[in-house]
Amino acid sequence: MIDLEHEEHADGEVTRQHTHRRELLTAVQQATAGLLTTIEAMDETSVHEPSLLPGWNRAHVISHLARNADGCVNLLTWARTGVEHAMYASRQDRDADIAEGALRSHRLLLEDVAAASGRLTEAFRTLPEPAWHAEVEVAPGKWVPAHRIPRIRLFEVRVHSVDLNHGFGFDDIPREEIEWLLNDAVRQFGGRPDVPPLSLLVEFADGSSSVWRLGTPDSPEHRVRGTPGAALGWLLGRTGTQQLAGDPPELPPWL
Incomplete structure (x- = not known):
């Protein structure tokens, strides 16, 4: 006998997950557009001025956001192929890439983060449905399903947009998004x-x-x-x- 009630519940859950994923991907796109607008408003002097993060200027933050996008692409490649692609080769390599990128000009920094974000958008767009449920390691010992990656990226883009200290604050984050970010902050920290x-x-x-x-x-x-x-x-x-x-x-x- 077919359990129609169970099937309807399962179908509803799948629909809810797909809807939430679309909302997250849209939020990532909007957050990225805002980030690029913020960076574009800088100039050669201001892009190398201090950020809100100790030891990092704005160029470090922008370079980190570019490399984080590429790291997310690595994780999605892992989810799609089943072959391990670590987010970063190592912590040392990650830090070295950020430091090297921070030496770039304003225009090159903007082009770098825009290109990396575009690669991530394409990786999200082309990820097959089963791969969204594959487990990947986002940090040593921390495994998550690939459908968590858009939310991880959203957290990075919104919080570091504030860290740029260039006209965007926590109060500017949309209502639904900041509730997601609070949930994630409490989950990681609490x-x-x-x-x-x-x-x-x-x-x-x-x-x-x-x-x-x-x-x-x-x-x-x-x-x-x-x-x-x-x-x-x-x-x-x-x-x-x-x-x-x-x-x-x-x-x-x-x-």
Whole structure:
């Protein structure tokens, strides 16, 4: 006997996954377009001025975003072929490529990140359906299905667009996207043993709110409240606690 209810549920889940993937890929495209606009507005002087990241100027951030796009293409190649293609050959090679790229001119930096982003768009477009479910290693010991890669790329593009410190801030990230980014930040950060227990209430501009809990509940929980931009910036160590309410604790470094 065919279980029609089960089949309808399975079909609905597949449809939901496909819809979410399309939304993510559209978000990546829009975030990339915004990134390129931000970089294009720089000049030869400003592109080599400091970013919000210690030790990196804006050119380092742009170079990193280009190499991250190529790294994502490597992971999608792995998913498509089943043959291991690491995101980066090694941490040392990654750092050397970023440092070398940061020496380029404004125009070459823009062309590099645009070309790398285009290669990634094509890799997303041509990935066969079964490959989206293949597991790949995004960091030592951290395996994810390939359908997580668009979300990983979105996180990189949006957060590092803020790090460029050139007119784009966390408050400029669209409502749905920043909720995704908060979810991902809490997933990566919240279970670490050095993160104090806290309840983070985020109040969105449309009047809705969400609560995230971080840390292990082995001591009284800190209660923190703020806007999505202030909350995400604080979790990632980019902003302080000035725009937060409650008793925000000191957080360990993001990385």
